[in-house]
Amino acid sequence: MQAWQVHQNGEPGAVMRLEDVDRPVPGDGQLLLKVRAANINFPDALLCRGQYQVTPPLPFTPGVEICGETEDGRRVIANPALPYGGFAEYAIADAAAVLPAPDALDDAEAAALHIGYQTGWFGLHRRAGLQAGETLLVHAAAGGVGSAAIQLGKAAGAKVIGVVGGAAKAEVARELGCDVVIDRRTENVIGAVKEATGGRGADVVYDPVGGEAYTQSTKCVAFEGRIIVVGFASGVIPTPALNHALVKNYSVVGLHWGLYNAKDPQAILRCHEELTRLAAKGAIKPLVSERVPLSGAAAAVQRVADGVTTGRVAVVPGGGDA
Template sequence: MRAWQVTRLGEPVDVMELADVPTPAPGPGQILVRVLAVALNFPDALMCRGQYQVRPPLPFTPGVELCGEVVTAGDGFAVGQRVIGTPAATSGALADYALMDTADTFPAPDVLDDARAAAFHIGYQTAWFALHRRAGLRAGETLLVHAASGGVGSAAVELGLAAGAYVIGVVGGPDKVRVAHDLGVDLVIDRHAGDFVFQVKEATGGRGADVVFDPVGGSAFERSTKCVAFEGRIVVVGFASGVIPSQAMSHVLIKNYSVLGLHWGLYRQQDPDAVREAHRELTKLAEAELARPLIGERISFDQAAEGIARLAAGDTVGRVVVTP
């Protein structure tokens, strides 16, 4: 079968190579799927560089999120069924076939096509746990979303709107402003046009944002501490800026806000039932057309390395999906 492989560490376009490799055989608790679509993720670039917390041995096949068709049945999954999730640790998604652990496999929502189904798992699960499990977002609260036109940011926007929050989205550039408006963001702020702190305070009558969803880090986090509300919650989701902030705890104390971490992958290990319950709730939102992944690009299999590079550079909106 065809598979992209990383043979040495570096930038995706330099280290990813197309190869012909044997089709993997499922082990206990696994199924084999034919890959229908792969949603690219920032960790794909980090893994190519050797900068991610998970470092598979070389060579490895990247791709951490897919929609597939079951080839070998197992543990409640039937041949021909469409499924989504993360591939097994020994099997990347950027291949014709992939292995999936049944514990990390979920039925694909019928209302979503292959590309949107592939992009439905990690981003929406991350946003769900950040907003509902960690921050306890309530109807009527103000939600500030950084990178609101990105993959996980757009998911947070949709879930915030579905929860009845007033959503403020921060983006970079006029094209991304238009995307955020199309998503239904109540107030869109272009960070290139000035500091968002003033606009957030103005929009909230000086109170600030009750919940901040931050997948960016760096100055986005630092400035968010200036416009978070009394008893507000900042959820740290990632560091797409490449800068991990360090916050003075005296400021947290004086302003009486919380900084919450969200490592969604830990829920797969510590509370898998919560992940399955979140999938059920998210599927209901998809069926109600309240959760519909934003697909910025659909690219061919041979364009995967360039797609990961554009994603890592911040040159994309929504999700980039590979269709083998």
């Protein structure tokens, strides 16, 4: 079979190689999955760079989120068990963590439902307790993680403000349902948020960026607001000033979705049931901006790493309805 292999750490476009390799053999409690579509996530770039919290042995195949087909014909979504990731014709996954792919979504959309939407749902509902009528501020709103948070926020009845970089991404955020869109390249984010909220600020801030975005969040979060720290796509990990959180009465809340696999796997199943219900009624639908063949995976991962994509980019090894 064909699979992208990383033999040394570095930028995805430089270190990913498409090779002919043996089909992986599942171990105890694992399944062999034919990859129907693999969604590209920022952690795939971090894996290539050797900067992710998981460091699989070299060589490995990146690709942490797929829609696949079991040997008995079931269509499922899964996080492949590294080193046998999803940028390949076949991948391996733990049987206990495989979930049914929603009928309402095609393969590429289903592949994109898992990590980003589960992260959004746990962050907004379980960690931040987002309520109908509250204001949600989403950084990197046109990206894969941000676009999921927008849809989930709207489904929860929140007013959503999206922050983006550039006019093209601003248009994407509007189409996703943002009530207010702020272009950080041409507008003052703090002032625009305060203007949009009558001076109150955002009740919940969803931050997958870190760096300057986090600093802005602390200056426009509402009384008793909650800042959800999801990731650091900017490459800069903030150092929170806890005295500032004290005097302004806001919370800084961490969200590491992967921990739920170990600490509370039943919560992941319940979340998937809710996401499936929302997809069936049309309340959420992953934005897949590109569908590339397996041969284009390395270049696509590099584009995601460089922050020039919108929504999700899917790798489709076999074409079909993906």
